[in-house]
Amino acid sequence: MSDILDSLKRVFEEVTQEADWGQPAQYIPELAEVDPAQLAISVCTADGKTHSAGLSDKLFSIQSISKIFSLIAALGRAGDQLWTRVGCEPSGTSFDSIVLLESERGQPRNPFVNAGAIVTTDALLSGREPKMALAEILGLVRAMAEDDNIHINADVAKSEQRTGERNKALAHYLASYGNLLNPPDLTLGTYFHQCAIEMTTVQLARAGRTLARIDGAPKIVSAHHARRLNALMMTCGHYDGSGDFAFKVGLPGKSGVGGGLLVIVPGKASIAIWSPGLNAYGNSKAGTRVAAMLSQSMGWSIF
Numbered sequence: 001m002s003d004i005l006d007s008l009k010r011v012f013e014e015v016t017q018e019a020d021w022g023q024p025a026q027y028i029p030e031l032a033e034v035d036p037a038q039l040a041i042s043v044c045t046a047d048g049k050t051h052s053a054g055l056s057d058k059l060f061s062i063q064s065i066s067k068i069f070s071l072i073a074a075l076g077r078a079g080d081q082l083w084t085r086v087g088c089e090p091s092g093t094s095f096d097s098i099v100l101l102e103s104e105r106g107q108p109r110n111p112f113v114n115a116g117a118i119v120t121t122d123a124l125l126s127g128r129e130p131k132m133a134l135a136e137i138l139g140l141v142r143a144m145a146e147d148d149n150i151h152i153n154a155d156v157a158k159s160e161q162r163t164g165e166r167n168k169a170l171a172h173y174l175a176s177y178g179n180l181l182n183p184p185d186l187t188l189g190t191y192f193h194q195c196a197i198e199m200t201t202v203q204l205a206r207a208g209r210t211l212a213r214i215d216g217a218p219k220i221v222s223a224h225h226a227r228r229l230n231a232l233m234m235t236c237g238h239y240d241g242s243g244d245f246a247f248k249v250g251l252p253g254k255s256g257v258g259g260g261l262l263v264i265v266p267g268k269a270s271i272a273i274w275s276p277g278l279n280a281y282g283n284s285k286a287g288t289r290v291a292a293m294l295s296q297s298m299g300w301s302i303f
Helices: 001-020 061-086 099-103 114-125 130-145 153-161 164-175 186-196 199-208 224-238 239-248 284-300
Strands: 039-045 048-052 197-199 253-254 260-263 269-274
Touching: 001 048, 001 197, 001 269, 001 284, 039 164, 039 284, 048 199, 061 114, 061 130, 061 186, 061 199, 061 224, 061 253, 061 260, 099 164, 099 199, 114 130, 114 164, 114 186, 130 186, 130 197, 153 186, 164 186, 197 199, 199 269, 224 239, 239 253, 239 284, 260 284, 269 284
Parallel strands: none
Antiparallel strands: 039 048, 039 269, 253 260, 260 269
């Protein structure tokens, strides 16, 4: 494991010295105040060990990375019927765009844009109370990470509810086309709370082992669903920056506007990175640089 340890140290030091951090998400007050000059990297390898650099024990809001977990949970309840309500194509637009939703009559392009994630959360509700759906998502995350100390930050959830007018518009637009089965406010409340889940990079990297199909990881996601999830992360995991990420990194991944990244090296490793400053696409600026450098250094790519 000297290679991964040497690579982690070298990449961390180089990116830290570059100090090209970007700016935290400004439209969520709780996130806007976070110091962008922070970096954490954790890598879980096939031998079950976790290697880290930086602030790997610091909690951060996983935001849209939660869409992976809600999708897994929703597929467990709705099965492949979910794909009749949401597609699997890249959008080429920003994560909160309404343009394609209008032209495609209320069917989101994929489950990782906000409209698609709202539909996924709605499917997970299935007439249940929000607290039950949230308990299922949290239980899934904890089981995948093998760590019960994972929680929702209530202040971040409230901050999103106060400022989430565009998501409210998306939900009502979905409802106008009959693609929301629950009242919009009920689905949105669940969605805002799932996005406010907090994790460390160590916890997130360990949760990613299941998707990497690493031996010894919890057998929670079937091989069938893992393949599809990795394909979606490859093509849609970074919104309109997905092609750029695939070009630079060559691995499936999912970003969140809290500055987190989950990157999957099939059969070999799960990588979690956090740096809260974002690039023009809304993905972690330093985190994307770390992912690119680490994949090149280790020779990790699906291509």
